[in-house]
Amino acid sequence: MRGDYLRLSVKNLKHRGLRSWLTLLGIFIGIVAVVSLISLGTGLKLAVGAQFGVSSTEVITVQAGGISGFGAPGSGAVNKLTLDDVDAIEKISSVEVALPRIISSGKMEFNDRISIGMIGSVPDGEERKLIYEVLDIEVEVGRLLKDGDTNKVVLGYNFYANGDIYGKKILPGNKILIMDEKFQVIGVTKKSGSFILDNVVMMNEDKLRELVDYEEDVDLIVVKVKNKDLMDKAVEDIEKLLRQRRDVEIGKEDFEVSTPQAMMETVNNILGGVQAFIVIIASISILVGALGIVNTMTTSVLERRKEIGIMKAIGAKNSQIFMQFFVESGLLGLIGGIAGVVVGVAIGYFGTIGIGSFIGTEIRPNIDFVLIGGALIGSFVVGSIAGIVPAMDAAKQNPVEALRG
């Protein structure tokens, strides 16, 4: 019997005019919005995750807060971190090693083109290995920096892969001008998927310190914790230490101690907020869609009064008439949902690829079948609920009056 309602509903829907289909726009748009934006959001989260480019979860980043939000991390700070801070942090029991980094933006010139690039320092000795390990840096062509390389740099993958920035690709052996000083490119790192790492110029710390005229200052301290379980304790200890050293009270810190998880959480919270907002907007759209279905079903009941009369005359019970219109309404919602899911998934899929290629990261688009299933069930339920009142109206028609049409 249930199959019969479905068969009859499909028959009836086939004969529907354009007007009925237009009323589905609300459900369609709502489902498109929900599906595409949740898919995009998931893709975005993955992209952001990749951006941190930090494979090791045992790493804490410390940077000074500043008045300016622009420029390289830590570079806008008023009260900068210093090498003394690095030594002090390293003495904390939970900390294995603390690495100072200078990250600066500066003028770069190649092939007669000028651009502003980001330059990151690499420390000497054992710490060099650690930085490479922590940032997961490997060489694509040429070699990485070693102690004693002065006017030599290693470039991020994008300089090598993408000729757009300077008109042509930069290859090992090429010479480039950084802040008007000549450097030789000795290697290019492998593609990391992180926007920062793929676009950074790496230089030995001493040379960069000299170039940007930093004496004891550092922009960023990368801290490796002895083991993963000590993360929270290490963060607390570093915060406590820096509060003392910088003489600030709790809650008024002019520095930031962050872990990859914390950063991810922040991003996820923001994305979650955006998604919640979108879902609210989409819900309104779906509500409008539901009202559209109420409207079209009510009209349909009026138009098909005679048909209802005939069905009653040939033995249909009120409940059977109700079910017929109820299922038809649910199906109407489901059709809107299917169309919405198809378009939504397409937008999510290609949108994620688009975002990935825009920020230079490969993100595998994610098709969430739970989301799709939920959207389809949801649209059927919305359609059915919208059909309750019209279906009741259909069921209680007086057969004699209905037969008159």
Add this chain to the structure above:
Amino acid sequence: MEKRKVLIRLDDVSKFYHMGETIVKALNGVDFKVYEGEFIAIMGPSGSGKSTAMNLVGSLDVPTRGKVYLDGNDVSELKESELAQIRGMKIGFIFQSFNLIPNLTAKENIMLPMMFQGTSIEEREEKAVGLLKLVGLNDRMDHYPGQLSGGERQRVAIARSLANDPEVVLADEPTGNLDTKTGHIVMEFLDKLHGEGKTVIMVTHDLDLAKKHAEIVYWLRDGKLEKVTRKIKKDGFKRIDNPVRGK
């Protein structure tokens, strides 16, 4: 005759409609009885209460006063769903304007009454095909009503009325929308059904039709039963008083 089963009985039935302040007495104190296997015509000019009588006889409507019994059940005491079930099982309707569902093919239209009785789809299909053959439309099975002529549509409607193998076929002006020739074909079907033992009730304003086909004619005028006549020989009718048929 009296020992035969009574299928439908109307006891002193009235149906009044409110039209603003005035009350229209569409049917006023009518007695009516249908025995198994009869061919009955309800005759009368327009406005005589024929349609109201048909709605009550077919238990599509409930009376304002009096009792209607369908297969021994007091219609007013049945729940809507029970009434629909019994109606679908016992009575097959044939309408003047065919009343086929336009979105369904001929076969699907015939299958519909069986669906409401919960018949399995295989059985429905088989029966519908058989009925279409019976009315000579086996080559029109998958045509929609819009693709059929008036006569063909009425034959589909006849086939549909027989879907649940009802005891009574109730035809409301069955030839009203047909030309004489196709009208004849349709009436031949009704005669054939009657010949096979089905009870046929026909509502008509066509005197010739009533005289030619019906055994008993109920004459209505102004909502009242004017007379009841019985066919005695070909084209000859004898008046019988209503009480003779027994209340």
